[in-house]
Amino acid sequence: MEKINLKEKLSKFSDHWAPRIIAEMNDYQFKLVKIQGEFVWHDHTDTDEVFIVIEGKMEIEFKNETVELNEGEMYVVPKGVQHKPRSDSECKIMLVEPRGVVNTGNTEGELTASNDVWI
């Protein structure tokens, strides 16, 4: 097992909304994602999902509020809750969620990415 440097891993890809797996703990995965622009409304029926901002800032829109997250801030989106991540400028984040989660949850579409790409 090698240690994992988050910024070094982030330097290895540049596309948006395409999560890369960097570590597994039991049946949970840590993923890095670069985001910019608007994602799609979706939810994850079976699991909570953790967002941690590594660099930049982002918003998570909910039906009744919007949460702004800055570097060093995290948020737990509860399972079954509709949300839409967005960011005006590029933001680098880490996700923590069970192995196998699809980024667009129940809303498959053109932003749906592979859920099995390691970096």
Add this chain to the structure above:
Amino acid sequence: MEKINLKEKLSKFSDHWAPRIIAEMNDYQFKLVKIQGEFVWHDHTDTDEVFIVIEGKMEIEFKNETVELNEGEMYVVPKGVQHKPRSDSECKIMLVEPRGVVNTGNTEGELTASNDVWI
């Protein structure tokens, strides 16, 4: 659900080796800990454990190697593997592990802390 600012949470306590829970995702918890000096050799029989360095640097000693972790680096200690965290100067870290894990694993002693303190 409020967003969680890691440095703001870290500013709220100063003791060492006493994890504070800051978030729960399903049956997993995110904990902040300040460490300094030598911990005890221990393992967690039933679970992997994730270390993420928020500020400072630390080492994790294993029986056959020592891993140095700097700010922005993470490590997954596999279940059942004996390890001893240590740090010459104060280091601020985040742990991710299932709810209920005890910090000293199978080696109860004077550094054993409560596993149910939220901050």
